[in-house]
Amino acid sequence: MARQSPYLITNYSKDLRLFGSSWRRAGLLLLAALFIVLPLQLDDFWLSLLATVGIYAIGAIGLNLLTGYAGQVSLGHAFFFGVGAYCAAWFGGGSAVGTRDGVLFLDLPMFVWLPLAGLIGAALGALVGPVALRLSGQYLAIVSIGLLFVGDWILLGWVSATNGSQGLRVTAEPAIGPVNFSDLNIFGSAFSPEQGEFWFVWGLVAVVALMAKNIVRSRPGRALQAIRDRDVAAEIIGVNPARAKIGVFALSSGIAAVAGGMYGMIVVRTVTPETFTGFGGLVTSITFIAIIIVGGISTISGAIVGSLVVVTLRQVTSRFVDVLPFLKQTPNDDGLMLVGQFNLIVFGLLIIIFLLAEPLGLVALWRRVTTYFKAWPFSY
């Protein structure tokens, strides 16, 4: 009997496979190899940078579901990111910065508090969701900024729980049962915290990305895209817009809170309001938006690629602040502008350039290149 062509798709199950072609399977294999090998090769600066990239990628996947797939523009994403970070301190273990006593901390294991943070974020997102039933586009974006300032007011005002502007220290460890990723010990060989945290973060990135991809390729995700493209028609064919919008707000906020919990535990280890709410929160939200625009709106991989570019850029400028003469670390140093200000300008430029030149981001660029070579030497 003749051998079947590998390109011939003979059933729907085959057609639905995420890694259907041999190229894609090779890519997956390459990523898996990188996942294992990178921590053994890179130094700790780059590993902790990549862990931060992974955490932002998770948060950006959440925002991409909301903004990219469902078309609901939100600048309040940092608020839910912050909810997760504070949950890390409250439920995973922490202490108040300074002298304040009486803040209640629980020492729950991570497999309890991290999902709990996600659930709390999702619940808060579901509360905000109904606003999107009445508003859309730029109006929703402006209302969602309000969330950041309400959040600021809560975090600064609710001192007995948040310790105000001084914030909370996070002592939670990324440990699942006896395996502590910050203190990894496999068969007698010890690994640095950065190595273990890389594996933990990127393992979770893979899980979240797979779940998000599954959602967008099945019924609930198609409903989101239908609402984005044409909401009246979506309702007439039987999509419930309220359920879809509230669901996607809950989902995206829950994912943001999980990412925020990891951010509090792994990246900053001290959570203060200024990263998540108020103007600082707006900067964080815009970072997320820059990530999905640079990477590729309405793609799951775009959130990861965008995070790789945007977060790396941000960390690298603050690392090499001494080499770049026009940048300064603190307001009293010599230099034209602060690193943070410079980064904001760069993000703004990136957003503008990508929206003008490649509105669907780096992923679309990649697709264009691969399509070209698939058809090579023909131009179509």
Place this chain on the structure above:
Amino acid sequence: MSDSSTAGTKMTTPLLVVDGISLRFGGVQAITDMSFDVNRGELFAVIGPNGAGKTSIFNCINAVYKPQQGSIRLDGTEIVGMHPRETAEMGVARTFQNLGLFGNLDIVDNLMLGRHHLMKTGFLSGAVWWGRAKHEEISNRATVEKIIDLLELGNFRRKPVGMLPYGIQKRIELGRCLAMEPRLLLLDEPVAGMNLEETEDMARYILEVRSSLDVTMIMVEHDMHVVMDLADRVMAVDFGIRLATGTPEEVQQDQRVIDAYLGKAS
């Protein structure tokens, strides 16, 4: 056939009964005391000059608008007061005058969305994929592919529909309606803006759908050749008032219809 006298009467009672509906927007009277029946398996056409209220009738039947008076019953169930998506679940499907497709999605996804109300996967089972989500995707995909075959859309299966030609998009929209497994299909100007060849294609697909699927259709259309050739019965409306109902020949001869289109001879 002797055991089912109820089924017998069910076959002879009309599928859709519109009984004295009136629709106002503020001071504008869009529909005035309109009544008509649509029989099972019938292709019922609604004609009338621009602004006569044809699309408003559709919007009442699939509950986008709520008429202030009157009732609309599908198989005996009252539609007035429902949500649009509830009428979708009851089997009312419609196409739009100026297309209601999801432009960034491909044909398969657009047609799969037609099956949204027949599927159950939610956020959780969707995220898990293995199990219900995958099973539903595969079983519904088979139905979708049959429709793609019927409407000869296979060549464009994975193209974003927003990039396809207008005539194809109209056909995709018809396909999405069929994917909903409708009992009542509302076609809002299915051949508007098409050239002769596309019009003939669409007419052929409508006839093919009629013969291969048991579906009742109401069609709003300005192209009188299409209406007179395809429709079993025609209703003419003007200024929200029914002028005449009957076979295409009867309506063509009706003096009020001629007056509405050509003006009164004075």
